[in-house]
Amino acid sequence: MELGQHISQRYNAELEDIRNKVMTMGGLVEKQTSEAIKALLDRDGELANEVASSDDVINQMEVDIDEECTRVIALRQPTAGDLRLVIAVVKVITDLERIGDEAAKIAHYAKKLAKKETVTGMHAELSHLSQLIMSMLQDSLDAFARLDSEQAIKILSQDIKLHKEFNVISRLSITHMMEDQRNIKQALQVNWCARSLERIGAHSQNLCEYVIYLVNGKDIRHTNLEHVRRKYFPEV
């Protein structure tokens, strides 16, 4: 799939500009998420504070890119791959903005958790889940940048692993709450962090669905993943 080569150089530049802005927004969201996780795992209250109050730039980018997409639709009437790019971008930035929101939530809880003693075992489990989420997010953004739908389908297949990791933390939180009522507040906060991490994973998977739509022209949302894989990606 090629972005350039339009007869109109300006149209090339407009689409390229939209894509670059999405990549920049993706980079910011990735940084935001990684710092929120770092603040959580390192119990760094100061960093958490910074992250919790810095998603304005991401929000503004969502609005700007949306506006640019509207302009391209109105002025250029994109078709085929160009149309799918613009539609995919409009959806991608919504998910990116939500990831930013989840990162801010994690940072918010990280601030509170930094002031308390660590709950035994929780830290290690959060670290596992965080690693998985970060790699899913990075790989999804990478798949979008390289228009790699095969990588996208691989990331979508990590669904079960993601839920397994999340469930481990849920069970652990419940155990801690049952052991000692004084742990409830903290265990809930850990659980909410895990929930936000899981949401980031789900949003990253949405990005992958848009990559497949963009590259292959197939809308695979709400369909059986195995079926999609067999039909369109027999090699993966």
Place this chain on the structure above:
Amino acid sequence: MTEAMTHNIENRDEFNVEINGTVGKPLIDDPKFTTRNVDVHYGDKQAIFGVDLDVGKNEVLAMIGPSGCGKSTYLRCLNRMNDTIPICKVTGDFKLDGEDIYAKNQDPVLLRSRVGIVFQKPNPFPKSIYDNVAYGARLHGLTSNRAELDDLVEKSLIRAGLFKEVKDDLHKPGTGLSGGQQQRLCIARTIAVDPEVILMDEPTSALDPIATALIEELMIELSGKYTIAIVTHSMQQAARVSSRTAYFHMGKLVEVNDTDSVFTNPEHQLTENYITGRFG
């Protein structure tokens, strides 16, 4: 299409991509028109290469492609308009409801009353609005008295969406109307002889956006009763009015598919390049 135009296209490197057959669904289950192995030559120059294509009953089929790709030439084969060009040689099977339209006993004039055509430039006769619409009916003796003819003229003008605007001026010259009205007058003239198929060769390229919108609405309405094949340079128009789209490229039929899929996810790279405004 002139020879010079064909020549021009062939000299452009970005167009020299090999095409092996047609992708998509050029043939359908319930066709009005079936055309097979269509070749057209202008003198020594071949303009169309082995096109197989069906036009479905009551569908609007849009034909798109760069200048000189053969879409108008193909369209004009469907009512034997190319017969009027001495150097033009048409071969292949053309069947309208299973009947060979190039058969020796086929009367081209009668055929053209079954398969009407609307051209790029409105071409009303230098006669009154009434006589323009009544022309075909008189020629083919479709009505037996004045009252019937009046009725036919009125109905045709209503169907072409023009009656309200001209009902008090039926005896004024057709050439005095605006471009968009003239084109609707030509459509009224075409439908007055109750054709089965209407061919349109860039019917709105000489019209402003409002007149264009009126004609496009008309096409969609008319498709309930007639089969329509339209050649257009406006891809948005093809996307708006047609249910199937055929992409021609250097005399070959590259892709035919539902209009929705052609404009969102075309199968052939050349189709994608053309509709997105790229070459390569």
